Amino acid sequence: MRIDAVTLFPEWVDQLEQFGVVGRGLREQRLTLATWNPRDHAVRADRRIDDRPYGGGPGMVMQATPLSTTLAAIRRDRGDDGAPVVLMSPAGERFDHAWASRLAASPGFVVVCGRYEGIDQRFVDSEVDIELSIGDYVLSGGELPAMTVIDAVARLQTGVLGDARSAAEDSFAVSGLDHPHYTRPPVIDGPQGQVPDVLLSGDHAAIARWREKRALGLTWLRRPGLLAELALSERQVGLLQEFIAEQDAD
Ligand code: 58G
Numbered sequence: 001m002r003i004d005a006v007t008l009f010p011e012w013v014d015q016l017e018q019f020g021v022v023g024r025g026l027r028e029q030r031l032t033l034a035t036w037n038p039r040d041h042a043v044r045a046d047r048r049i050d051d052r053p054y055g056g057g058p059g060m061v062m063q064a065t066p067l068s069t070t071l072a073a074i075r076r077d078r079g080d081d082g083a084p085v086v087l088m089s090p091a092g093e094r095f096d097h098a099w100a101s102r103l104a105a106s107p108g109f110v111v112v113c114g115r116y117e118g119i120d121q122r123f124v125d126s127e128v129d130i131e132l133s134i135g136d137y138v139l140s141g142g143e144l145p146a147m148t149v150i151d152a153v154a155r156l157q158t159g160v161l162g163d164a165r166s167a168a169e170d171s172f173a174v175s176g177l178d179h180p181h182y183t184r185p186p187v188i189d190g191p192q193g194q195v196p197d198v199l200l201s202g203d204h205a206a207i208a209r210w211r212e213k214r215a216l217g218l219t220w221l222r223r224p225g226l227l228a229e230l231a232l233s234e235r236q237v238g239l240l241q242e243f244i245a246e247q248d249a250d
Pocket of ligand 1: 088089114116117118132133136140141142145
């Protein structure tokens, strides 16, 4: 998969290459990330790509032309593969696991990071295919949202997750939230210091059952709306009923 990012801070977005599973995916060439600075396509001699808003008001607006010229260069480089242009914006559709899966299954995308008060709407109208938001808050630029999307999509690429764990088994796809995790030591001082016995039992079927029950239970407790959207099997409904009965007993 190839991802192109349009940003006034390419060195920042390029940092993704250095860390974690995204960095590994990039280094092992399952993933290509190219950054593009619209300043390199500025029309003005001073390399500025912002101007004052028509109609007045505070702040500056990103000009359409340097962004369109940057996109044209990206399309030439990608060879017109029909990759969608994504704009990170608080006005966008909520970015969620379904969006991450959809983008992970595509040959890639171009993500545009806005700055200032916004982008000339004519660029949005003529060039942007999808507007995405990572949540209901405004940030000073689209870079952190874009890096969030890139991370979520990159870790779903085959080979980026550990071999033992496919994207299809990943949290949200099957049972909503993930089950709790434990590692050594087996006992830490305090009332909740014991690792649940089943995880030390070596009984893999019992462990899988416990994990799925806890995952469903946590989703029921914390994210009932998400639970309602899952197509639970009869077996999963049974596990959840067991979890609820155990909760009521406590
Ligand atoms: C229109 C208006 C286009 C995304 C503003 C672009 C971006 C939060 C999110 C902008 C963002 C989010 C200006 C700065 C958007 C730009 C950018 N803040 N919730 N800030 O995903």
